[in-house]
Every structure is written in C-alpha cells, then in structure tokens.
Amino acid sequence: MSPTTLILGLGNILMTDEAVGAEVIRRLEAETDPAAPLRFIDGGTLSFTLAAPIGDCPRLIVVDAAAMGDAPGSVRVFEGAAMDRQLRAHAKSVHEVSLADLMDMARLTDTLPAQRALVGIEPGFVGWGERLTPAVEAAVPLAIASIRALLAGWDAAPVSAG
Numbered sequence: 001m002s003p004t005t006l007i008l009g010l011g012n013i014l015m016t017d018e019a020v021g022a023e024v025i026r027r028l029e030a031e032t033d034p035a036a037p038l039r040f041i042d043g044g045t046l047s048f049t050l051a052a053p054i055g056d057c058p059r060l061i062v063v064d065a066a067a068m069g070d071a072p073g074s075v076r077v078f079e080g081a082a083m084d085r086q087l088r089a090h091a092k093s094v095h096e097v098s099l100a101d102l103m104d105m106a107r108l109t110d111t112l113p114a115q116r117a118l119v120g121i122e123p124g125f126v127g128w129g130e131r132l133t134p135a136v137e138a139a140v141p142l143a144i145a146s147i148r149a150l151l152a153g154w155d156a157a158p159v160s161a162g
Contacts, residue, residue, distance in 0.1 A: 003039035005059040005151065006113075008050070010043045010099065017072075017123030017136045021063040024119070024143045031144075038151075051102055055111030059154060061147055062099060065136075066120030073135030074122040075142045077150065083118045115154050119146050 009025035011018040022042045029040040039057065043050050054060055066086075068076055078086040087100040099118075106112040121143055124133040132140070 002037065003057055004037040005061065005154075006039050006041065006053055006057040007061045007063070007147065008041050008043045008054070010046060010062060010064040012045050014128065014130060016125050016127055016129040016131065017121075017133055018065050018126045019130075020065050020121045020123070020132055020136050020140065020143070023132060024063045024121075024140055024147070027140060028144050028147060046099065046102070048102075048105075051105045051109075054102060054106050054113065055109060058113055059115040060113040061117050061119060061150060063119045063121070063143060063147070064099070065123040065126065066118070068120055068122050070122040071135070072122050072124030072133060073139040075139050075146055076120050076122075077117055077146050078120065079117040079150070080115070083116055086118055086120070117150050119143050119150075 007025055007028065009021035009023075011021040013019040013022050022044075025040045025042060032038060039053065041050070041053060066076070068074065070076065084103065087098075087103060103112065121136060121139050124135045
C-alpha cells in the first residue's frame with residue numbers, strides 16, 4: 001500500500017529542543033505498524049528536496065518546535081488554513097528554505113495536501129545539546145497522541161480543502 005500521509009519531523013538534532021520533531025517521528029514510527037499507509041521523514045533543517053515528498057501525499061503532518069508564546073512543552077495543532085496562517089505569521093527561518101516556502105511551492109504546483117497540519121511543540125531551550133529539556137521530553141507522548149487523533153479524524157471524515 002502506498003503512503004497516503006507524510007509525517008515530517010523538522011529540526012536540528014544537535015540543538016536541544018529544536019530536535020523534538022525528529023524525536024516525535026522516530027518514536028511514532030517505531031510504534032506504528034509498518035503496513036500503515038504512512039511515510040515518515042526526518043526533514044532535518046529543511047531543504048527544497050522535501051517539495052516532492054510533500055506533493056506525493058494527499059495528507060501531511062509536520063512536527064516541529066514552534067515558538068508560540070506558550071509554556072515549554074505545550075503542544076498545539078494547527079490544521080488546514082490555521083496551519084497556513086501560523087506559517088505566514090512565523091515564517092522566519094535560518095534554514096535553506098522555510099516550511100512556508102515549501103507550502104507555497106506546493107500551492108503553486110497544485111500539489112498542496114488538502115489535509116495538512118502542523119503539530120507545534122513550544123521549546124524550552126534551543127542551543128547546543130543532544131537532549132530535549134524535561135518539559136519538551138514530557139510533551140513527546142502528547143504530540144504523538146495529537147498525531148494519532150489527527151489521523152483518526154481524517155480517516156473518519158471526508159477530505160475538505162482549507
């Protein structure tokens with residue numbers, strides 16, 4: 001079965017809480033049935049090469065550290081148009097390309113996944129280090145539960161653009 005959902009973890013694994021996206025997808029993939037129609041990618045610090053995998057799946061879930069002004073370890077889900085607004089409002093990036101740029105590329109090539117969501121985890125500290133802070137570590141299971149809830153909701157509901 002070909003994947004219908006791309007689950008993309010973003011971040012630098014050498015920068016403490018910036019690594020949370022990669023950690024969430026690593027754990028989620030380890031506990032997911034390999035036959036599930038999911039594709040997991042550690043997107044690192046982003047690249048234009050991610051445009052093709054994003055366009056190949058009708059559903060996209062991005063997991064990333066996101067400065068939302070919440071307490072460290074807070075998890076928020078931005079779905080559809082809310083994801084687009086969040087990315088536009090916080091589009092600054094030190095990477096080769098921002099996630100907002102990738103979404104714009106998909107929009108321009110008519111490959112933007114109709115069902116898409118950003119699972120943002122508020123970082124506590126972003127600096128050199130190979131471990132998540134305790135608050136962000138504690139948020140990993142909540143982020144995984146949020147992804148599972150999204151998938152269940154999408155499976156139960158028809159696709160709606162937005």
